[in-house]
Amino acid sequence: MGRDRELCQLSAVLSHPPVVVLIEGEAGIGKTRLLRELRHPMLTGCCHPMCEPFPYGPIVEALRVADPPRGLNPVTGALRPLLPEYAHRLPLAPPPLQDPQVERHRLFRAVLSLLDSLSPVTLVVEDVHWVDSDTRELLSFLARCLPDAVNLVLTYRAEDLPVSYPVAAMLANLPPGVGHAEMSLAPLSPEETALLAKHLLPDPPDLWELTTGVPFMVEELARMLAERPGRELRTPPAVRDAVLLRLGTLSAAARRLVQAAAVLDAHVPERALIAVAGVPPEQGERALAEALRRALLRERTPGTYGLRHPLTRQAIYESITPAIRRRLHRRVDTPAASPEGAVSPREDQVIRLAADGLTNREIAESLFLSPRTVEVHVANALRKLGLSSRRQFREHLAKGTT
Ligand SMILES: Nc1ncnc2c1ncn2[C@@H]1O[C@H](COP(=O)(O)OP(=O)(O)OP(=O)(O)O)[C@@H](O)[C@H]1O
Ligand SMILES: [Mg+2]
Structure with a gap:
């Protein structure tokens, strides 16, 4: 659905080998599906989220289903132990070498030579945000030495990419003659x-x-x-598991910001989010940057932040321990959460519900407050915003100035 342009682009790019293509997109956006829809000879291997990933695992995975021709270069014999599926069709394994680095070079050359023999072909390595260091080295080597009719496609999620692996930098080091392209998949309209x-x-x-x-x-x-x-x-189980897994990998301060956003259930200014989270201001900015980079928070209108995916709210909210949840709720009402004269996060929540046409009683029920408290929040918000009637809340929000 909605990927005709990307399919055409990718198909056109791959028809002029050798090229290296990077496909970036958040979890579930359709990177794997896009490649599956492409009618193109491909060998695909995936990186996996493991504490100790198998060296060269994705490359072995991709090559194990290949159908190599006869008359292979003797160097491909170095792959015999890794590819028992068709070891008998590979040349005899060369004798072991004393120097492991030299042996590694021979292995890299063997992969290159086998790919060349399988051309025209595109080697796809999926999810390189989880790549192990050996495969990463091999990919850099392959990218720089791609045979004439071989392409290399890497997919990744920017939000899970380690800071130490700026995968896009790989394109900067390609020799002349190797084409390159980057594609970023956007959400559907x-x-x-x-x-x-x-x-x-x-x-x-x-x-x-x-x-x-x-x-x-x-x-x-x-x-x-x-x-x-x-x-x-409710948050579907697969979405819940994915978001809680990611939440668990954040620093404590960034995690608290995300939890505060789930409690607030609205997009609020940075200062308010940091105050509700109870994170020291000097850590707040860095924690916010981390939660944004890891795609748990997003900036909606300039300067206001909330959960990136509303669907994850309930899962995050329910994962907060009761004591922390109480503390976060308590801070939602504190004046410290908003600059002097600006609406507080709680008032902001009330305004948004009032703008949707809810009565004070309905707002009270939805936020677990008394109707009297809601009345006070409405009056305070009107005063702070210089408005005379709650009917003006909608117009005010449309201007994006809360
Ligand atoms: N454009 C699309 N039209 C219809 N279905 C799609 C589309 N893109 C993805 N899907 C479906 O959505 C699901 C997720 O897509 P996919 O696995 O390709 O995402 P991904 O980007 O590879 O995610 P991950 O980073 O987790 O590997 C799949 O079931 C896929 O078939
Ligand atoms: Mg995928």
Whole structure:
């Protein structure tokens, strides 16, 4: 759905080997699917999120299904122990070498030579944000020495890329003669999301707001709706597991910011988010940058931050321990969470619900407050914003000035 342009582009680029292509996109955006839809001879291997990844695992995975021709270069014999699937069709393994570095060079040359014999072909290595250091070295070597009819495609999630591996830098070091391209997959548009949902469900609700156009989320939500029609929407299990796993890898301060965003359930200014999180201001900026880089938070209007995916809110909220949750809720109402004269995060929440047409009683129920407290928040917000009626909240929010 909605990837015709990308498919054409990719197909055109790959038809002029040798090229190195980097495909970037957040989890579930459709990198693997895009490649699957491409009609092109490919050998694919994946990197996996392991504490101790197998050296060269993705390359071995890709090569093990190859169908090598006869008359291979003797150097490919170095791959015999790694490819028992067709070891008998490879030349005899060369004798071991004393120097492990020299032996490694021979192995790299063997991969290069085998790929050359399989050309025209595209070697695809998926999820290089999890690449092990040996494969990473091998990929750099291959990229610089690609045979004439061989392409290399790498996919990755920028949010999971280690700071130590700026994969795009690989393109900077390519020799002349090797082409290169970068592609970044954007979320589906509201119309494309609606069409995808319609493929999956007979009468789907609008899923764009909740999924922000990420196909994986659309599929998971549609599955959930099909299984439990009419029930309250919850974070689908696969989305929950993925987000909690990522949350667990953040620093304590960044994690607290994300938890604060889940409690607030709104986009608020940086200062308010940091105050609700209870993170010391000197750590706040760095923690915010980390949570943004790891795609758990996003900046919506300039200077306001909230959860990147609304669908993850409930999972994050429920993962917060009760004591921390209470503390976060308490801070939502503190004046410290907003600059002098500006609306507090709680007032901001009240304004947004009032702008949606909810009465004070309904707002009170949805935020677990008393109607009297809501009344006070509404009055304070009107005063701070210089408005005379709650009907003006909607217009005020449309200007994006809260
Ligand atoms: N454009 C699309 N139209 C329809 N379905 C799609 C589209 N893109 C992705 N999907 C579906 O969404 C799901 C997630 O896609 P995919 O696995 O390709 O994402 P990914 O970017 O490779 O994610 P990850 O980073 O986790 O590997 C798959 O079931 C896939 O078939
Ligand atoms: Mg994938």
